[in-house]
């Protein structure tokens with residue numbers, strides 16, 4: 001059942017191994033990268049409790065020693081205080097230039113540990129062992145690393161590609177249903193942005209995949225990673241095509257900011273709602289058919305996911321206030337908002353040519369149904 005996706009980036013190329021049981025084999029996969037048989041693992045307390053001993057055993061089988069630091073679970077870890085703690089800890093552990101740092105957790109740990117590896121001794125190599133669905137299909141691949149600032153999300157960071165990614169699909173079994181579905185929001189995004197057949201497949205297979213079918217999980221992770229790898233290989237530092245991966249994210253970042261990056265809305269939930277809004281906007285601008293946004297929403301609803309602004313608990317600001325929050329988005333160029341819109345399912349494109357009143361109108365209508 002094991003699959004591999006190659007991320008082709010010249011001398012920074014690497015493989016993403018995908019399948020159940022990779023943690024048990026972690027030592028065999030990582031050993032060829034090591035100058036000495038010792039790694040430093042950064043993880044979070046939830047993942048540590050559930051899976052760290054399995055990783056220790058998997059590494060020990062290949063004679064590799066492991067030291068580990070477990071940070072608190074959750075987005076608030078992705079800031080300067082825990083980042084400083086992690087980097088100082090890596091130095092205390094005498095991690096040298098030729099050593100390997102392992103990121104073992106969801107996107108929070110992957111982003112923080114990757115950035116720590118990027119700056120430690122001016123850059124050490126790291127291995128991603130993503131444990132959430134979101135991290136397996138998105139954040140562990142492509143080399144974007146970083147932390148949040150008081151001014152906004154992901155504003156401090158570096159491009160630093162991992163040397164290897166081990167996506168063990170068996171660990172997804174311990175995710176809460178909510179975290180699993182949040183990750184599924186990113187999976188749907190891939191179908192919507194560039195692969196209509198994949199979206200058709202998800203409409204059929206989504207329910208069995210969510211229920212735990214391993215072959216379907218491996219297939220969904222592999223197709224998602226393959227699409228991300230292709231896009232990243234064409235445009236590593238987001239000068240063009242890579243922005244397609246941000247389908248739904250302009251809306252998502254605004255509603256995440258409006259909900260204070262809190263438990264009210266997880267990132268992947270915001271992406272799903274954002275994709276539905278991006279298709280609604282595309283349809284109103286006459287770019288895609290009216291059926292497309294309905295089909296997107298129907299699939300999200302069938303999966304039991306948040307689909308509309310009304311599904312977010314608590315108050316939301318006005319449509320104009322949400323548009324103002326979009327101004328903080330990293331995709332703003334010369335003060336002009338860029339959107340990822342679609343000519344149909346699987347046909348996304350990047351544009352700065354969106355009349356602001358149309359965005360306000362879509363949000364106003366979405367808010368009045370709240």
Ligand SMILES: NC(=O)c1ccc[n+]([C@@H]2O[C@H](COP(=O)([O-])OP(=O)(O)OC[C@H]3O[C@@H](n4cnc5c(N)ncnc54)[C@H](O)[C@@H]3O)[C@@H](O)[C@H]2O)c1
Pocket residue numbers: 044046047050073074075078105106107108109111131132133134135138139140141142143144145154171172173174175176179182267268
């Ligand atoms: N670098 C990128 O390209 C990129 C892309 C997308 C998202 N991100 C970032 O990823 C982060 C979100 O990632 P996330 O959703 O994985 O969040 P997360 O790391 O907070 O993980 C979500 C929750 O799941 C728990 N968890 C993880 N694996 C588990 C497992 N196997 N069993 C049980 N619980 C488990 C974690 O402890 C946490 O409580 C955000 O900070 C976002 O900015 C980065």
